[in-house]
Amino acid sequence: MKKYIAHIDLDCFFVSVERIKDPSLIGKPVAVGGTGRRGVVSSASYEARAFGVRSAMPTGQALDLCPNLIVVHGSHGEYGKISKKLYRFLCDYAPVVQQASIDEMYMDFTGCEKLYNNDLPGLMRTLQALVKREFSLPCSIALSSNKVVSKIATGCVKPEGCITIEHGLEKEFLAPLDINVIPGVGKKTELELRKYDINFIRDIQKLSKETIETILGDHGGYFLRTAMGIGGDTLEVEWIRKSISNENTFGKDISNKEELLTHLFDLTESVCYNTRRYGWKGKTIKLKLRYSDFSTITRNVTLSEPTNDDKVVFEAVKSIFLKAYTRKMPVRLLGVGLTQFSEAADKSLSLFPEDDKRTHVLNAVDALRKKFGDDAIHTGSV
């Protein structure tokens, strides 16, 4: 059966949402991102991109390139809500929809050709217009036989583009494109390939599996298949989170150990709170430390029993931090994470009365936060 997989990509999604909230931003160079000295751009309008502004670029550099750039901090909670709404909306049009990220969805139209009068390309344009009308969000849509070709194709037609790649023409469509449009080709892989004068996808298409594997190792096979237009065509509807973390780059580097521990406590608290909201406990605790010279280390420790208790996690975080923080250099960033989840056991089955007491305290804290906001209450600090 012929597969029909569409990829929908919202154009500079965060900026588009900010423009709904404040229409005066329409038509102007806008970036959503950190506004402070240490901020970076997470989404740039096309007017800003014309000046060379890109996401992940330091805000200062962006302002150098585009002095009239309007930088807004943005509100992530809102983006997530709108994204969820759009997902539910799209579910009315295809039997299977995958939310690939906050601004990307896949839709599987396989078997729906007749339902849409054998005109899926026409449906793509209709869908694009509907998203614009119902959500005031510009988007790009591509339809092809698999996920990766559709994803590459939306990138080619942005913004507000729409394209269909017919079955059998995938390889031909990809041939002239730059290697850096392939998902998974980042800075390092790009550089490595260019060393061998491999600059366009057609250059990869000519390689043997052995050759590309000598250059890229085990990933080689994936890149060769992708270049040939072969990719997955099964949507993954169920996504299971594997880690919960919280990190913070300080406004100013910090050298004081007590101050650093206080920050670690706050990070721990928020990670544990989020873990409890999922009803989970984590077994492996991770610490991230970035010095002022940007060198970054991570340390983790696995406990014998999973936990979501701030106190337990902080004890572990504190001990690995004190061991890891060896250089006499100010600290730029600290992070705390929890992985290796299991379901938190039913409270009523607890073997230890002490644990029950502790669980009651944490439940009470969480209830207050839910009612009055995340900052309503904090347990004792260091």
Add this chain to the structure above:
DNA sequence: TCTGGGGTCCTAGGACCC
């Protein structure tokens, strides 16, 4: 005006077990 924050997956080496 040097470099965010949330993730995933992979690798390589070591510990440990049988």
Add this chain to the structure above:
DNA sequence: TCTGGGGTCCTAGGACCC
């Protein structure tokens, strides 16, 4: 009388994505 082989789990770092 100097060293096997398979499997699993853990740790640290790195590439990549949005």
